[in-house]
Amino acid sequence: MIEVVMPEMGESVSEGTITRWLVAIGDAVEKDQPLVEISTDKVDAEIPSPAAGTIQEIRAEEGAVVQVDAVLAVIAADGAGARAPTNASTPAAAKVPVKEVAASSPPPEAAGAVSALAHPRLGRGGRLPAGDATPPAAGAVAETAVPAGERILATPIARKIAAAEGVDLASVRGSGAQGRVTREDVLRAIELRKTAAPSRPRAAAAGAAVRPAREPAAASPPAASLAASAAPAAPAGDFHVRPWVEGERVEIEPMSRIRKLTARHMSYSQATSVHVTTLFHIDMTRIVEIRERVKAAFEREHGTKLTFMPFVFRALATALHAHPKFNAAIDGETIVYKKDVNLGMAVALDWGLIVPVIHDADQASLAGLARKANDLAERARAKKLKPDEIQRGTFTVTNPGVFGSLFGTPIINQPQVAILCIGAIEKRPMVVADSTGRDAIAIRHMAYFALTYDHRLIDGADAELFMRDVKATLENETWSELTGAGPRAARSD
Numbered sequence: 453m454i455e456v457v458m459p460e461m462g463e464s465v466s467e468g469t470i471t472r473w474l475v476a477i478g479d480a481v482e483k484d485q486p487l488v489e490i491s492t493d494k495v496d497a498e499i500p501s502p503a504a505g506t507i508q509e510i511r512a513e514e515g516a517v518v519q520v521d522a523v524l525a526v527i528a529a530d531g532a533g534a535r536a537p538t539n540a541s542t543p544a545a546a547k548v549p550v551k552e553v554a555a556s557s558p559p560p561e562a563a564g565a566v567s568a569l570a571h572p573r574l575g576r577g578g579r580l581p582a583g584d585a586t587p588p589a590a591g592a593v594a595e596t597a598v599p600a601g602e603r604i605l606a607t608p609i610a611r612k613i614a615a616a617e618g619v620d621l622a623s624v625r626g627s628g629a630q631g632r633v634t635r636e637d638v639l640r641a642i643e644l645r646k647t648a649a650p651s652r653p654r655a656a657a658a659g660a661a662v663r664p665a666r667e668p669a670a671a672s673p674p675a676a677s678l679a680a681s682a683a684p685a686a687p688a689g690d691f692h693v694r695p696w697v698e699g700e701r702v703e704i705e706p707m708s709r710i711r712k713l714t715a716r717h718m719s720y721s722q723a724t725s726v727h728v729t730t731l732f733h734i735d736m737t738r739i740v741e742i743r744e745r746v747k748a749a750f751e752r753e754h755g756t757k758l759t760f761m762p763f764v765f766r767a768l769a770t771a772l773h774a775h776p777k778f779n780a781a782i783d784g785e786t787i788v789y790k791k792d793v794n795l796g797m798a799v800a801l802d803w804g805l806i807v808p809v810i811h812d813a814d815q816a817s818l819a820g821l822a823r824k825a826n827d828l829a830e831r832a833r834a835k836k837l838k839p840d841e842i843q844r845g846t847f848t849v850t851n852p853g854v855f856g857s858l859f860g861t862p863i864i865n866q867p868q869v870a871i872l873c874i875g876a877i878e879k880r881p882m883v884v885a886d887s888t889g890r891d892a893i894a895i896r897h898m899a900y901f902a903l904t905y906d907h908r909l910i911d912g913a914d915a916e917l918f919m920r921d922v923k924a925t926l927e928n929e930t931w932s933e934l935t936g937a938g939p940r941a942a943r944s945d
Contacts, residue, residue: 454503456487456525458518459839468492469635470516470524479507481527488524495842496835505529515609515635606633613638619645636709643706710804721866726907729861731900732919735927736877739763740897746934754819761797762821764849764874767925769793769814772847775918777910779846781867787909796845796865797825799832807865808832809845818933853877859900869909872922875900 458468471489475481486498487507509526512518604621606614610633614621617638624641626633696702707715743758750758772779772793781788793814796807808828813821831837848865853876862873877899886892901922905915 453508454505454527454529455523456499456502456527458490458520458522458524459499460520460843467517467519470512470514470518471496472514473510474498475507477507477510481505481507491835495837495839497838499524501527503527503529513609515607515612517609517635604633607635609635610638613642617642640706644704708803714804717866718863721863724866725864725869727861727864727904728907728912728915729902729904730912730915730919731859731902732923734899734901734923735882735896736760736899737897738928739926739931740877742931742934750819750822750934754823756819756823756826758818758822759825760877761825761849761851762818763926763929763931764872765795765810765813765821765825766818767922767929768795768847768849768872770925771918771921773814774921775914777914778870778905778918780869780909781846782869782906782909783867790846792844792846794844794846796848796868797828798848798850799829801833806832806837806842807845807848808837808841809843811844818931847871849874853899859902861902862904864904864906869906870915871904873902873904875902 468490469492471491473488474486475488481487481501481504483502483504484500487501488499490497490499505527507525508528510524511526512522512524518524605626606621611621613619613635614624614633619638619641621633621638624633624637627637739760743760743763747758776789777787779790779793781790792812795810795813797810798805798807808831810816810821810824810828813824816824828837828841831841845865845868847868848862848871850860850862850871851874852860853874856876859875860873862871864871877897879895880898881893882896882898883891884894884896901919903915903919
């Protein structure tokens, strides 16, 4: 018998939700055939069969939340004598438990997390309700969430929790595919109900109508509010400061799981690494001119757009080979030097931040880097990344410059020891030497590059030398792969 286990779906991800089984008990399957769809806060993925055989048991139902390494199914390998499936083939004790919410206990950690299968602002079927400028958030209770007589789409676990908690699924906005109500939507509705309930008597006494958070803008000019007086005061000895004052109009929304994970990861990094940032001003004029000249032909030839990022990735890969400290990690009192150059690239999503990884970036051509970067970014926004594509990064790049930022001081992505932040590329007046060697003012395309590094391993001189090499590559490289301006060692995609 071969067990199909829940894989690790990315750093800091400890569980996933069974979205859909693609096979049933008794089905014959081939090796690497997709068996089940899994959804996490970062990735939607299909779990392949580890071997050819027959599905003997399925231990987690659709909608179940399963931990990493939990057994999802059992396969009888070909020739192993698979037994006929029966209703009793999976003991109750062996089933993967489904997390539930008790009325007397607070919601679990994932309460309020918005599924990324659909944008949280979209209504059922992925459409904004007519005349609704700011529709309720996923999971928000709304009287018109489902028209009378329409079949309610909901996952099994969502129905189970709703029945236990007395939640009317018809009043819950679904965030899943085609507006399906998910476990997170029901938990959000429960949380909002608990939060809003105490505020109603006071508001009624004051003559003010209390509406759910994110009520349609057509019904109320502001975003809608909850009475701030409903918030309980912090208990004695609790140093938490209530983030609003009496009478202030506020909107309360549980933090999504991806935001919780990001907060914990960043807080851990701040508490672990000794963060120092150095800033370099780099002339990108040569790259801007080359890119402008070849980008149309590049897209025709390679089928992908040429951005500035492949140039940066190439410069980093070269510098990481010359300065192995920056491609390392710290394990207690030991240093782990990574032999592979795997560049993480931060991608901003509507629901949070994710860092897909370009593996073996030092082995790719500029065209290969462009294809990989563009493909990873597109699939990250569509939640189509594979688990391995967000793991094993050795150095991270973040590019807030696309939003106009001049520079930033990013937090290191653990367990790495450095991260590079790229600012906006802008035309600026600079002092340069003219053809006769005299100083002159010229318009140059400049950008700030900020390197944050872990001072436990990297000293200031190390960081300056590393960035000096990055700067030299970006400013002086001929980029012969694009221009044919001279010989360069061949690289593969």
